[in-house]
Amino acid sequence: MLVVFFFLLFGRKIFDKYIPSKEEKNLNEWFEVSGEKVRLHLNDKRDNEITAIAKDGELYIPIAWAKENINKRFFWNPEEDLLVYTLPDQILHYDSNSVTDDGHKAYISLDDGMYISYSLIEKYTDVRASLFIAPEEPAKRAFIYKDRGEYTRATVKKNASLRTRTSIKEPVLTKLVKGERVTVLEESEKWAKITTSSGFTGYVEKKKLIDYSKEQDTPVYSDPVPKYYDLGEKVVMGWHQVTNKDANASMESFVANAGGKLNVISPTWIQISSKDGDYINLSSKEYVDRAHELGLKVWPTVDNFNNPVGFKEFSTRDYFANSKNRQSFISRLMADAESYGYDGFNLDFEALPQDAGESYAQFYRELAVECRSAGLALSIDNYVPYHFNEHYDLSEQGYFADYVIIMGYDEYTNASGEAGPVASLPYVRNGIEKTIAKVPHERVINAVPFYTRIWTEENGKVTSRAVGIKSALKFAAENEISFSFDEELGLNYGEKTIDGVPVKIWMEDEKSLERKIALVDEYGLAGIACWRLNYEPAEIWSLFNIN
Numbered sequence: 078m079l080v081v082f083f084f085l086l087f088g089r090k091i092f093d094k095y096i097p098s099k100e101e102k103n104l105n106e107w108f109e110v111s112g113e114k115v116r117l118h119l120n121d122k123r124d125n126e127i128t129a130i131a132k133d134g135e136l137y138i139p140i141a142w143a144k145e146n147i148n149k150r151f152f153w154n155p156e157e158d159l160l161v162y163t164l165p166d167q168i169l170h171y172d173s174n175s176v177t178d179d180g181h182k183a184y185i186s187l188d189d190g191m192y193i194s195y196s197l198i199e200k201y202t203d204v205r206a207s208l209f210i211a212p213e214e215p216a217k218r219a220f221i222y223k224d225r226g227e228y229t230r231a232t233v234k235k236n237a238s239l240r241t242r243t244s245i246k247e248p249v250l251t252k253l254v255k256g257e258r259v260t261v262l263e264e265s266e267k268w269a270k271i272t273t274s275s276g277f278t279g280y281v282e283k284k285k286l287i288d289y290s291k292e293q294d295t296p297v298y299s300d301p302v303p304k305y306y307d308l309g310e311k312v313v314m315g316w317h318q319v320t321n322k323d324a325n326a327s328m329e330s331f332v333a334n335a336g337g338k339l340n341v342i343s344p345t346w347i348q349i350s351s352k353d354g355d356y357i358n359l360s361s362k363e364y365v366d367r368a369h370e371l372g373l374k375v376w377p378t379v380d381n382f383n384n385p386v387g388f389k390e391f392s393t394r395d396y397f398a399n400s401k402n403r404q405s406f407i408s409r410l411m412a413d414a415e416s417y418g419y420d421g422f423n424l425d426f427e428a429l430p431q432d433a434g435e436s437y438a439q440f441y442r443e444l445a446v447e448c449r450s451a452g453l454a455l456s457i458d459n460y461v462p463y464h465f466n467e468h469y470d471l472s473e474q475g476y477f478a479d480y481v482i483i484m485g486y487d488e489y490t491n492a493s494g495e496a497g498p499v500a501s502l503p504y505v506r507n508g509i510e511k512t513i514a515k516v517p518h519e520r521v522i523n524a525v526p527f528y529t530r531i532w533t534e535e536n537g538k539v540t541s542r543a544v545g546i547k548s549a550l551k552f553a554a555e556n557e558i559s560f561s562f563d564e565e566l567g568l569n570y571g572e573k574t575i576d577g578v579p580v581k582i583w584m585e586d587e588k589s590l591e592r593k594i595a596l597v598d599e600y601g602l603a604g605i606a607c608w609r610l611n612y613e614p615a616e617i618w619s620l621f622n623i624n
Contacts (some may be wrong), residue, residue: 080561084527086368091407091554092421094341095240095431096245097245097246098240098246098247098248098354099247099249100137100246100249101248101249102241102248102249102250102552103311104215104216104250105215106122106530107216107218107241107250108124108176108216108218110128110216110217111216113130113131113132113217114128114129114130114131114217115128115130115131115136115210115217115218115219115529116128116217116218116219117129117138117142117218117219117221117318117357118218118219118220118221118272118278119221119222119223120147120221120222120223120224120225121220121222121260121262121272121278123278124142124304127139127142127462129142129192129219130185130187130192130215130294131210132185133142133181133182133231134181134210134211135177135181135182135185135194135195136194136195136206136208136210136219137192137193137194137195137607138192138193138195138198139189139190139191139192139193140153140190140192140193141190142162142185142212143193143198143405144544146221146223147198147202147204147221147223148198148201148202148204149473150163150201150442150473151193151198152439153191153193153237153436154398154399154400154430155190155191156398156399157399157400158172158173159171159172159400160172160175160183160184160193161190161400161439162201163439163442163446163477164201164301164446165299165301165302165303165304165446165476165477166303166304166446166449166450168442168443170400171183171184171197172287173186175195175274176514177196177197177200178196178200179196181196182194183196183197184197184539191371195208195221196220198519199298200514200623201298201300202223202225202295202298203220203223203296203299204221204222204223204297204298205222205223205252205294205296206220206221206222206299206595207219207220207276209275209276217532218276218538220272220276221285222294222369223360225245225293225294226293226294227292227293228260228291228292228293229260229261229289229290229291229292230258230259230260230261230289230291230292231258231261231269231271231286231287231288231289231290232256232257232258232259232286232287232288233253233254233255233256233257233258233281233286234254234255234284234285234286234287235285236252236253236254236255237250237252237253237281237282237285238251238252238253238281239253239271239277239279239280239281240279240280240281241279241280242280242437243265243267243268243280245282247280250277250279251273251275251277251352252272253281253285253314257272257273257274258274259271259272259274259281260272260273261286261287262278267283267284268280268281268282268283268284269281269282269283269286270552272544273287277515279442284399285392289506297433298478300476303445303449303476303477304449304456305479305520306421306448306449306452306453306454306479306480308340308374308395308454308604310340310607311597311602311603311604311605311623311624312340312341312377312480312522312603312604312605312606313338313339313340313341313365313604313605313607313621313623314339314340314341314342314343314423314456314604314605314606314607314611315331315335315339315342315343315606315607315609315610316343316344316345316378316478316606316607316608316610317331317342317344317345317609317610318345318610319344319345319346319359320345320359320482320610321359321382322359322361323357324342324359325361325363325364327611328342328364328367328368329345329367329371331611332368332371332373332609332610334610334611334613334615334618335610335615335618335621336615336619338618338620338621339373339375340372340373340600341367341373341374341375341376341420342373342374342375343376343377343378343423343606344359344360344364344375344377344378344379345378345380345383345425346359346360346377347360347378347379347380347410347413348380348383348384348387349379349380349381349387349388350368350383350384350386350387350474351386351387351390351391352387352390352391352392352396353591354391354396354402354405355387355395356384356387356409357384358380358413360377360413360417360419361417361418362418365417365418365419366418368416374420374421374454375418375419375420375421375545376419376420376456377422377423378419378422378423378424378425379420379422379423379424379425379457380424380425380426380427381393381425381426381428381429382425382426382428383426391435392433393426393429393433393437393440393600394430394432394433394435394436394437395436396436397436397437397439397440398436398439400594403439403440403443404443406440407440407447408443408553409445410422410447411447411451411558414451414453415451417492419452419453420453420454421446421448421453421455421456422444422453422455423456423457423458423482424441424444424455424456424457424458425458426458427458427460429468429469431468432468432582433468434468434469434470437469438467438470438473438474441455441474441478442456442476442477445477445478445479445517448479450599454479454480455477455478455479455480456478456479456480456481456482456522457474457478457480457482458482458484458524459471459474459481459482459484459512459569460483460484460487460513461483461488461504461505461507461508461511462483462508462511462512463482463487467468471512471515471516474516475515475516475517475520477519478520479520480520480522480603480604481512481516481520481521481522482521482522482523482524482606483508483509483512483521483523483524484499484524484608485504485508485509485523485524485525485526485603486499486500486524486525486526486528486591486608487489487499487500487503488501488504489530489541490530490541490543491540491544494539495539496528496534496539496541496581497583497621498566498568498583499526499528499529499530499543499583499585500525500526500585500589500593501565501566501567501568501583502565502567502568502589502592502593503567504597505593505596507595509521509523509524509600509602510600512598512600518602518603519601519602519603520602521600521602522602522603522604522605522606523593523596523597523602523605524605524606524607524608525547525590525593525605525606525608526585526606526607526608526611527546527585527607527608527609527612527613527617528543528544528545528546528549528585528608528609528612529543529544529546529579529580529582529585530542530543530544530582530583531544531549531586532578532580533578533580533581534546534578534579535570535578545611545612545613546584546585546612546613546614546617547612547613547614548612549582549584549585550584550586550614552582552585553571553582556573556575556580557573558571558572558573558580558582559571559573560584563583566587567589567593568583568584568588568589569583569584569586569588569589570582570583570584571584574608586617587616587617590617590620591620594620594621594623597623598623604623605621605623608611
């Protein structure tokens with residue numbers, strides 16, 4: 078009798094091991110939502126931290142999540158209670174009373190922040206969604222798809238259970254019906270992780286799936302293509318450093334030195350000079366008129382660093398976060414353009430902290446709209462791309478601006494702590510290649526240096542001074558510094574101890590610039606820019622023969 082008892086006991090345990098569980102998972106517990114809260118999924122990946130809200134039949138998504146994951150172009154300023162979206166030729170404003178095309182509020186404000194309507198996002202974004210947000214849904218959830226690419230689909234072979242984990246003893250999320258099509262996310266030896274059309278992600282035995290196929294989302298929305306400014310030829314732009322109005326008088330001699338190679342000149346006229354967005358304008362109508370007579374377009378530079386007070390006190394983040402400030406600043410620029418006869422603008426905002434990137438982007442978006450309406454060119458200057466300056470957002474610049482300029486220099490500066498070239502050929506190539514990965518090559522301008530650095534080392538400290546090519550060549554000749562060409566760097570290098578002080582120079586000259594200029598044709602760039610005029614010997618301009 079005892080033998081029979083043990084046989085029945087262990088036999089039952091073995092039998093239980095193979096009996097699938099029929100326990101149904103509590104969905105509110107599984108999705109960790111209740112009431113109006115909605116569990117978000119992006120490309121079938123569940124976000125366990127952020128929840129959306131279902132209200133009046135609409136899905137409302139936290140603005141920060143929406144910008145990070147779906148469309149960064151929505152600009153929100155809580156202090157104004159204003160949402161802004163910018164198209165190439167239009168600036169759209171939504172306030173707390175605005176509604177979407179289907180009558181839902183454009184956004185709602187709750188205690189924990191602003192939530193944007195999915196309908197509004199969908200209007201301007203290549204995005205699609207499966208929403209399970211009806212009042213009767215036990216656990217509300219939203220599956221949003223953007224840039225999903227290719228994905229795998231399969232058919233349920235026969236009725237089955239979708240489980241929370243890879244075991245038949247795990248609870249059931251939902252029943253799968255024979256013939257149902259599901260999306261396959263992952264597969265192991267015996268199990269497949271899938272998403273169902275009813276809005277559940279879980280695990281099913283792989284043997285229950287058949288008829289695998291590859292599918293891909295087709296676009297449901299495309300950003301309108303801006304009508305970009307076209308110079309009609311490759312850009313050859315020179316910056317004319319102007320620190321006072323008297324300096325304007327040198328324009329003609331600088332242009333003459335270029336021997337007819339320039340077609341754009343950018344005087345550094347507009348310099349932000351206060352925390353309130355005031356700027357100094359050193360423009361001259363006579364200068365513009367004379368430049369036009371010489372066949373040049375005039376794109377004055379707008380900068381945030383040339384005026385010491387402005388550089389110290391002006392906050393790009395705070396000032397341009399406000400729509401009225403942006404409107405005021407842009408209106409003043411456009412009025413100056415009309416008054417002086419500019420052909421465009423060149424933006425040069427440097428040393429921007431990471432948290433200023435968003436406000437800066439909204440400024441140049443809106444400026445681009447006004448420039449496009451007025452037929453003016455907009456170019457924007459940038460450092461060579463690295464992870465620490467990603468907030469300059471080259472892809473966004475590439476959509477709104479006519480030209481994106483990469484300042485292909487300052488490879489080594491005094492801040493580097495060691496001596497090195499201003500612009501080695503690998504450094505310049507790297508800058509171009511990283512930029513054209515995000516911006517169409519035909520609208521990228523590479524900027525080259527008309528200067529180099531003379532490096533010295535005293536008492537273990539390495540320092541340098543930036544000097545124009547003319548001055549550097551003169552210094553090298555006077556001190557009988559000999560040079561040898563470094564093929565890898567694309568530069569002549571020379572060193573010598575002068576009065577007991579070691580001196581090093583990576584010389585920018587005809588030989589180095591010839592290689593940099595050749596990159597315009599090699600990469601199909603929009604042109605070349607030069608910092609700065611009057612640093613260069615006249616013979617260098619004979620190299621500027623770009624197609």
